[in-house]
Amino acid sequence: MGYRVVVVGATGNVGREMLNILAERQFPVDEIAALASRKSIGTEVSFGDKTLKTQDLDAFDFAGWDMALFAVGSDATKNYAPKAAAAGCVVIDNSSLYRYDPDVPLIVPEVNADAIVGYSKKNIIANPNCSTAQMVVALKPLHDRARIKRVVVSTYQSVSGAGKEGIDELWDQTKSVYNPVDDKPAKKFTKQIAFNVIPHIDVFMEDGSTKEEWKMVAETKKIIDPSIKVTATCVRVPVFVGHSEAVNIEFEDHLDEDEARDILREAPGVMVIDKREDGGYVTPVECVGDYATFISRIRQDSTIDNGLNLWCVSDNLRKGAALNAVQIAETLGTRVLKKG
Ligand SMILES: NC(=O)c1ccc[n+]([C@@H]2O[C@H](COP(=O)([O-])OP(=O)(O)OC[C@H]3O[C@@H](n4cnc5c(N)ncnc54)[C@H](OP(=O)(O)O)[C@@H]3O)[C@@H](O)[C@H]2O)c1
Numbered sequence: 359m360g361y362r363v364v365v366v367g368a369t370g371n372v373g374r375e376m377l378n379i380l381a382e383r384q385f386p387v388d389e390i391a392a393l394a395s396r397k398s399i400g401t402e403v404s405f406g407d408k409t410l411k412t413q414d415l416d417a418f419d420f421a422g423w424d425m426a427l428f429a430v431g432s433d434a435t436k437n438y439a440p441k442a443a444a445a446g447c448v449v450i451d452n453s454s455l456y457r458y459d460p461d462v463p464l465i466v467p468e469v470n471a472d473a474i475v476g477y478s479k480k481n482i483i484a485n486p487n488c489s490t491a492q493m494v495v496a497l498k499p500l501h502d503r504a505r506i507k508r509v510v511v512s513t514y515q516s517v518s519g520a521g522k523e524g525i526d527e528l529w530d531q532t533k534s535v536y537n538p539v540d541d542k543p544a545k546k547f548t549k550q551i552a553f554n555v556i557p558h559i560d561v562f563m564e565d566g567s568t569k570e571e572w573k574m575v576a577e578t579k580k581i582i583d584p585s586i587k588v589t590a591t592c593v594r595v596p597v598f599v600g601h602s603e604a605v606n607i608e609f610e611d612h613l614d615e616d617e618a619r620d621i622l623r624e625a626p627g628v629m630v631i632d633k634r635e636d637g638g639y640v641t642p643v644e645c646v647g648d649y650a651t652f653i654s655r656i657r658q659d660s661t662i663d664n665g666l667n668l669w670c671v672s673d674n675l676r677k678g679a680a681l682n683a684v685q686i687a688e689t690l691g692t693r694v695l696k697k698g
Contacts, residue, residue, distance in 0.1 A: 359697050360386030362422065363687070364447065366438065367429035368392035368403050368412055371518050371525070372452055375680035376427050381406030383684060386691070393418055395434075420445035424695060427683050428452060443481035448695075450483050450686050452679050457484040457577060464580050466491055467685040468627040469498045474689050483686055487570070488678025489513050489592065489601055490577040492651045495677070496670050497607070498582055499625040500618060504664065505610035508587040511574065514595045514602040515559060516642060519674050520546055528552060528596055547594060556594040568592060600642025601674040609664040618666055619656050627677070632656050640671045651677055 363380065367373040373394070380387060392403050393415040401412040415434070420426060420442040428435055428442075428451045435453040443449050456462040463476040464484045477483045486494070489511075497506060517524035523546040531552035534542040549556050560569035571590040578588045595602075623630045629650035631640045639654030651672040659665030672678060691697065 360388040361424040362389045363387050364391045364423050364426040366393045369394040369398045372429035372679040375675045377405045379680050379684045420447040423447040448481050450683050452485045456482050465686050466494050467689050469494050470581050471689050485683050486577045487573040488674040490574050491678050491682050492672035494581050495627045495651045499621050504613040506586050508608040510606040511590045512604045513592045516597040516599050518599045551596050559592045597642045600645045603670040605668050607666045612664050615656050615658045622653050645671050645673050
């Protein structure tokens with residue numbers, strides 16, 4: 359016996375990846391429903407070798423369904439996730455709506471799977487921001503060994519992190535640069551993204567940081583340890599898929615770069631590619647479609663007592679969203695619901 363699973367936002371970047379990954383990992387599915395907005399009724403989406411017809415979220419009855427993987431924005435989540443949860447269907451949510459709610463666990467299974475027991479307070483589990491998910495997979499095993507005091511991170515985030523419209527804008531604008539008659543001004547992003555970088559993701563906060571940067575701070579504390587200090591600069595770059603991060607870490611105890619490399623080689627969800635030669639590191643185009651978080655450029659930071667630098671790359675639609683959500687569904691299945 360398997361699960362009755364709903365994918366909400368099935369026509370989007372993350373929803374489509376959720377369907378792919380559920381099929382790839384042979385998640386025990388008895389029945390699956392693909393939902394999106396009314397305008398997408400009947401749109402076909404792939405689930406393994408099957409084709410599903412998209413149904414209207416607004417008209418859907420969640421009663422009798424085991425879990426719903428939500429990949430819609432916060433507004434739609436606010437309207438529909440409580441209805442699903444109240445109908446007894448466990449919500450695994452990708453939006454930022456519930457991430458900081460003390461009654462909702464925020465889970466990266468390689469890091470804090472045990473926290474899943476807290477799901478029962480609201481019948482909701484939150485998935486972190488894409489930039490946080492890949493970073494905490496790398497930080498946790500290092501924290502366990504040498505206690506992280508402070509992290510300074512700069513991100514290089516792909517346009518797919520901004521949904522379908524983000525991908526379209528980079529594609530159309532790149533073409534229009536070579537054909538100026540067909541001008542494509544910035545719409546989804548605040549400035550031209552083609553052949554440019556933009557140090558602004560999500561809204562500005564009062565202290566001058568952005569909400570995306572604040573999310574990395576708050577989520578790292580909730581997932582790993584509230585004592586870890588994080589400061590972030592989040593930047594949108596003209597890459598379609600794959601987020602990169604330059605991470606500087608200060609530890610309580612000394613951690614040698616070779617030992618850090620060995621720890622990361624053993625860490626779940628991490629792949630170390632770190633050769634000090636041309637091409638001996640991973641870039642975003644190479645991580646697309648992969649499950650791993652890739653770590654390269656591990657080196658001592660000699661400007662502080664116990665410091666390391668590293669480069670962290672992962673597929674933001676996978677570990678940053680859909681894969682992590684499916685891993686949460688697997689954890690929920692094996693530890694809590696125990697069907698299949
Ligand atoms: N992309 C990432 O790297 C990433 C990472 C972590 C978390 N997330 C989060 O995941 C969620 C989805 O992101 P995405 O990148 O997949 O966005 P997307 O490509 O723009 O897709 C949005 C999906 O939501 C559906 N939708 C929007 N409003 C709806 C409504 N009122 N009722 C029903 N369906 C509605 C859309 O359906 P239609 O096609 O019918 O409009 C579409 O299926 C967002 O909350 C995002 O913040 C994304």
